[in-house]
Amino acid sequence: MNKRWLFPFIFLALLAGIGVFLPSTPYVFDTSKINAGDTAWMLTATGLVLLMTPGLSFFYAGMVRFKNLISTMLQSFVALGIVSLLWVVCGFSLAFGESMGGLKTGIIGNPFTYFMFQNVTGLPVAEFAATIPFALFALFQLKFAIITPALITGGFAERIRFSAFLLFICLFSVFIYAPLAHATWHPNGLLRNWGVLDFAGGTVVHISAGFAALAGAMFLGKRKQIEDEPSNIPFVMLGTGMLWFGWFGFNGGSALGANETATLAFLTTNTASAAAMLTWLFFDGITGKRPSAMGACIGAVVGLVAITPAAAFVTVGQSIFIGFTASIISNLAVRYKNKIGLDDTLDVFPCHGVGGIVGMLMTGIFAKDVGLIYGQTQTFTYHLLALAMVSVFTFGGSYLLYMITDKIIPMRVVADNEELGLDLSQHNEVATKISINSAVKKEQEEYAM
DSSP: OOGGGHHHHHHHHHHHHHHHHSOOOOOOOOGGGOOHHHHHHHHHHHHHHHHHHHHHHHHHHTTSOGGGHHHHHHHHHHHHHHHHHHIIIIIHHHHHSOBGGGOSSBSSBOTTTTGGGTTOOSSOBTTTBSSSOHHHHHHHHHHHHHHHHHHHGGGSTTSBOHHHHHHHHHHHIIIIIHHHHHHHHSTTBHHHHHTOOOSSSIIIIIIHHHHHHHHHHHHHOOOSSOOOOOSOHHHHHHHHHHHHHHHHHHHHGGGSSSSHHHHHHHHHHHHHHHHHHHHHHHHHHHTTOOOOHHHHHHHHHHHHHHHGGGTTTSOHHHHHHHHHHHHHHHHHHHHHHHHHTOOOTTOHIIIIIHHHHHHHHHHHHHSTTTSGGGTOOHHHHHHHHHHHHHHHHHHHHHHHHHHHHHHHSOOBOOHHHHHHOHHHHHHSOOSSOOOOOHHHHHHHHHHOO
């Protein structure tokens, strides 16, 4: 018996037992307070955002070496399970529960406000979403919490121990993601009360994931053998398509209703991504590179990232400028990362981190009525202050969590496991049905967890 898995198994068994005997909150609601159209759209948007995590798994898996394809996909897929249960137990409370101490300006919620989804019912809660069931709002927000740690995995792909990764995403979700979500989106949140605008997660999701990935790449160090040749470009294109499709729920759903705001977010999201994709292709072309499928996919995702915080606050024309600008800056950031030798495997920080930063600053510049172009300085100033705070918090906090995790479970696989590939050494699986000779079988038994 491998004792490493005994504790999480026991914890899950206890959680299952608590779920059976925990007093239930009556799931009743007054249908007069529910808007059927809003509810139908938000159910759809929630499903679209959920689809983004499998899409991300294809997007990332196609970029790594073939021997790490399954492990890379699983790191995204497993977040669906880990974060979903953590969200029910305490994650939603930490992010959207009553601010600790009852403060009017908070940075973290009370973990017992909605413990085990108590009081998360079909009744709308007006301060969050007045026309849809509160449980649906909680489910929609869960999908953001799932994809954020999944995004981080690209920074340390091909060299992390699976069991250590599971521990890290639990710590990240509790100590990094939840405080950011509370401060940014809760009615009493610190950043929200400052007037910081983050429509759908540019700060909470992409900047946090980008800096956490940067910290992970630095903490784990370079891979023993670095190869930039992707194993499966069609996987990358499939993943991009799924992400682009799901992003309409990501941004459009953040309107929390079927309305004109959702329509604008839908429109600016598609436009910014289209502009960024073409910009990446053309910029590669004029700088001596051949326009590529990989470049088109990365550019499209950068555009999606950059428009996320601004989607409902800017015009269609401004969304083109945001996608264009973010694409060039992220492209240059990727080149600089390669030049200095930082092994952020799948360019999470140059694309998601930098793209999110560009989007946040552009929001402060172009946001309707309160942006710099309207002669207002307060919103942009607070965006700069928030950017500095979030950057330090997410990078420093994540680096500390890597250190803590590494003390409990060594995070980096041993050199022989890395050479063998994480698919075999961590999961005893291969991406296709090929014959494995006795020597390889013996090696995988020797180095398996």
